[in-house]
Amino acid sequence: KAGVTQTPRYLIKTRGQQVTLSCSPISGHRSVSWYQQTPGQGLQFLFEYFSETQRNKGNFPGRFSGRQFSNSRSEMNVSTLELGDSALYLCASSLGLAGDMETQYFGPGTRLLVL
Amino acid sequence: EDKVVQSPLSLVVHEGDTVTLNCSYEVTNFRSLLWYKQEKKAPTFLFMLTSSGIEKKSGRLSSILDKKELFSILNITATQTGDSAIYLCAGRNTNAGKSTFGDGTTLTVKP
Numbered sequence: 755k756a757g758v759t760q761t762p763r764y765l766i767k768t769r770g771q772q773v774t775l776s777c778s779p780i781s782g783h784r785s786v787s788w789y790q791q792t793p794g795q796g797l798q799f800l801f802e803y804f805s806e807t808q809r810n811k812g813n814f815p816g817r818f819s820g821r822q823f824s825n826s827r828s829e830m831n832v833s834t835l836e837l838g839d840s841a842l843y844l845c846a847s848s849l850g851l852a853g854d855m856e857t858q859y860f861g862p863g864t865r866l867l868v869l
Numbered sequence: 870e871d872k873v874v875q876s877p878l879s880l881v882v883h884e885g886d887t888v889t890l891n892c893s894y895e896v897t898n899f900r901s902l903l904w905y906k907q908e909k910k911a912p913t914f915l916f917m918l919t920s921s922g923i924e925k926k927s928g929r930l931s932s933i934l935d936k937k938e939l940f941s942i943l944n945i946t947a948t949q950t951g952d953s954a955i956y957l958c959a960g961r962n963t964n965a966g967k968s969t970f971g972d973g974t975t976l977t978v979k980p
Contacts, residue, residue: 758911787967797912797957797970810967844911857903858968860911 756781758847758861766867772833775864779826779847785809786828787858788820791842800843803828804851832866840868871896873960875971883979886948890974892958893940902934902941903968905957912957915943948978 759778767773779786787810788800799812803822820830826847832839842865846858872895882888894902901919905912916925918934918941925932929948934941945952955975959968 789970796972797959799967799969802967812967857914857917859914860905862911 758845758859760843760845760861760864762864763862764865764867766869767835768869769835769837771835772831773835773866775830775832775843775845775866777828777830777845777847777861779828779845780859783847783849783859784826785848785851785858786822786826787846787848788828788830789844789846790814791844791863792840797844800830802851809851835868837868840866842866871960871962871969873958873969873971875956875958875974877974878972879975879977881977881979882948884949886978887944887946888948888976890943890945890956890958890976891940892942892971894958894960894969895939896960896962896969898962899936899960900963901961903959903961904932904941904943905959907955907957907973908953915956945976948976950978950980952976953978 761776785804787802789797791797802810806822817833822828842863844860844863846860848858874893876891901917903917904915916932921936929946932943955973957973959970961968
């Protein structure tokens with residue numbers, strides 16, 4: 755089975771712009787979770803989507819949003835980018851909801867640099 | 870707020886040494902604790918622990934959870950240079966379904 759894929763792998767944007775990141779889960783997986791990883795804050799949970807619905811949400815501002823399509827692919831959008839949004843954005847997929855004792859498998863991440 | 874604390878933050882050992890990494894957690898409605906290994910890319914899953922006192926083992930790696938004392942350890946025996954990585958521990962709750970990660974332990978294994 756192919757693993758979790760994320761596109762693009764690298765991205766450079768300027769402050770004020772918006773960005774959309776994409777994640778394709780492992781075939782058959784219905785849950786996609788998004789995380790932000792920075793040197794200062796570590797790995798932080800953004801949100802989880804399951805069956806096209808946002809099920810869980812972390813403590814991030816409304817500039818961070820996402821959605822999931824019927825084929826379980828998910829997109830994450832960040833509007834009005836700030837310098838502090840520079841990070842590695844990871845998505846992870848699992849068969850069921852992440853809280854239901856499911857193992858999550860991470861994608862390679864998208865490294866976003868905001869100038 | 871959920872909290873996961875790992876120690877030590879970094880560790881340097883020589884090949885063949887045994888290391889023990891620690892993870893303590895405060896997670897509301899705790900469901901499971903997970904260990905990941907992160908090299909220069911995304912974290913890769915190592916173990917998921919849900920029951921206290923039951924050791925999970927995979928080759929030279931093993932892990933155990935103590936739900937009474939709220940901690941877990943990850944043990945690596947006969948370390949190799951390929952074990953050099955950041956080891957992340959995450960606590961997962963049931964209600965929110967989200968994982969709270971610790972800051973990680975950076976392990977460096979010297980030849």
